[in-house]
Amino acid sequence: MLFEPFPFSGYHLKNRLVRSATYEKRADDDGFVTAELVEFYEGLAKGGVGLIISGNVLVHTSGRSVPQQMCIHNDFYIDKLRRLADAVHDLGGKIVIQLVHGGRQSFPALLGGKQPFAPSVVHDPSTKITPRSMDDREIWEIIEAFGDAARRSMYAGFDGVQLHGAHGYLISEFLSPHTNRRDDYWGGDEERRFHFVEEVYRTMRGEVDRNYPILIKMNADDFIEGGLSPEESSRIAKRLEDAGVCAFEISGGMYESGGKTIRPNIDSPGQEAYFRPLAGLFKERLKVPVMLVGGMRSREVMEDILRKGDADLISMSRPLIREPDLPVKMRDGKEKADCISCNGCMRFNKLDVVRCTELKQ
Numbered sequence: 535m536l537f538e539p540f541p542f543s544g545y546h547l548k549n550r551l552v553r554s555a556t557y558e559k560r561a562d563d564d565g566f567v568t569a570e571l572v573e574f575y576e577g578l579a580k581g582g583v584g585l586i587i588s589g590n591v592l593v594h595t596s597g598r599s600v601p602q603q604m605c606i607h608n609d610f611y612i613d614k615l616r617r618l619a620d621a622v623h624d625l626g627g628k629i630v631i632q633l634v635h636g637g638r639q640s641f642p643a644l645l646g647g648k649q650p651f652a653p654s655v656v657h658d659p660s661t662k663i664t665p666r667s668m669d670d671r672e673i674w675e676i677i678e679a680f681g682d683a684a685r686r687s688m689y690a691g692f693d694g695v696q697l698h699g700a701h702g703y704l705i706s707e708f709l710s711p712h713t714n715r716r717d718d719y720w721g722g723d724e725e726r727r728f729h730f731v732e733e734v735y736r737t738m739r740g741e742v743d744r745n746y747p748i749l750i751k752m753n754a755d756d757f758i759e760g761g762l763s764p765e766e767s768s769r770i771a772k773r774l775e776d777a778g779v780c781a782f783e784i785s786g787g788m789y790e791s792g793g794k795t796i797r798p799n800i801d802s803p804g805q806e807a808y809f810r811p812l813a814g815l816f817k818e819r820l821k822v823p824v825m826l827v828g829g830m831r832s833r834e835v836m837e838d839i840l841r842k843g844d845a846d847l848i849s850m851s852r853p854l855i856r857e858p859d860l861p862v863k864m865r866d867g868k869e870k871a872d873c874i875s876c877n878g879c880m881r882f883n884k885l886d887v888v889r890c891t892e893l894k895q
């Protein structure tokens with residue numbers, strides 16, 4: 535099934551493999567697409583993956599969590615982003631752009647010394663950052679920024695946008711009862727915690743064509759006491775589906791939950807697909823495609839997931855850092871990714887670009 539074409543939001547993916555959003559550290563200091571970045575995405579497109587989701591792209595300068603990250607907070611970024619989308623299309627690929635605001639997981643060193651903001655003042659012991667709480671004006675400003683970013687993404691020629699609603703960044707912070715302690719329109723109960731992503735979606739939809747694909751990556755579970763649970767998250771997903779979100783990527787964890795998102799040392803089928811048990815609730819509640827990410831390494835496990843209907847699409851990050859041509863190799867008979875999940879690629883503060891540290895350069 536892995537290499538059967540898949541109908542997706544008005545077009546066909548050539549297979550069921552997705553490159554999950556992966557920060558590349560290849561933009562220039564101002565966040566513009568570079569020639570190196572275009573070449574990098576050409577490598578992924580040639581490698582045969584059915585759908586590429588870009589690394590996270592910043593919608594507003596107040597949400598910067600990594601250096602040399604692609605940006606889209608201004609119309610000036612459109613031209614070079616278009617070059618990237620065109621390069622993928624010229625090679626027969628499809629590419630969706632991931633949009634993000636870092637929230638409390640942004641760093642003062644990348645914000646000109648400013649304190650990051652978030653829904654509520656909740657200290658993050660993993661980064662030792664205590665954010666300040668956003669006021670109403672700031673919340674609407676960020677919602678508008680997501681809307682503007684969606685419009686720019688469509689003009690730049692991307693095949694859709696994916697909201698980064700997972701991993702403890704701003705959207706995930708509004709959804710999570712752990713990081714959202716507000717008692718106003720934006721927080722309190724499940725309904726009010728939903729309002730931020732609802733307004734973001736509504737604003738984006740108003741800026742793009744009626745059928746332009748809007749996807750979301752969500753935490754099924756924050757893996758934190760008092761955080762978002764699979765039951766609640768899948769209910770929220772249903773509401774987003776009713777609003778018009780066309781695909782969901784299921785992930786989990788935030789910085790504070792410590793190592794749940796990008797798990798190391800996956801070396802047996804039993805350790806693979808570590809969010810698979812959580813995807814069932816989403817598959818039960820949703821009609822639109824569900825992508826599963828996290829630890830998929832072998833064809834055996836991927837095919838089993840598809841056959842049993844636990845997900846519709848198989849999404850991978852680290853294996854494609856090591857082998858951008860893994861899909862082509864698997865199509866030709868390769869059984870398992872070479873990635874050993876050592877997480878060397880995650881030490882990007884020390885790396886010039888995000889790359890596999892196991893491979894000789």
Ligand SMILES: Cc1cc2nc3c(=O)[nH]c(=O)nc-3n(C[C@H](O)[C@H](O)[C@H](O)COP(=O)(O)O)c2cc1C
Pocket residue numbers: 554555556557558588589590632698700751785795796797827828829830849850851852853879880888
């Ligand atoms: C170097 C690196 C950068 C990542 N950047 C992003 C990102 O920009 N957006 C995102 O949603 N997830 C990001 N992730 C998480 C992956 O998309 C994925 O959810 C996670 O690595 C688990 O999948 P895997 O086992 O296939 O690597 C990143 C992961 C790695 C290793």
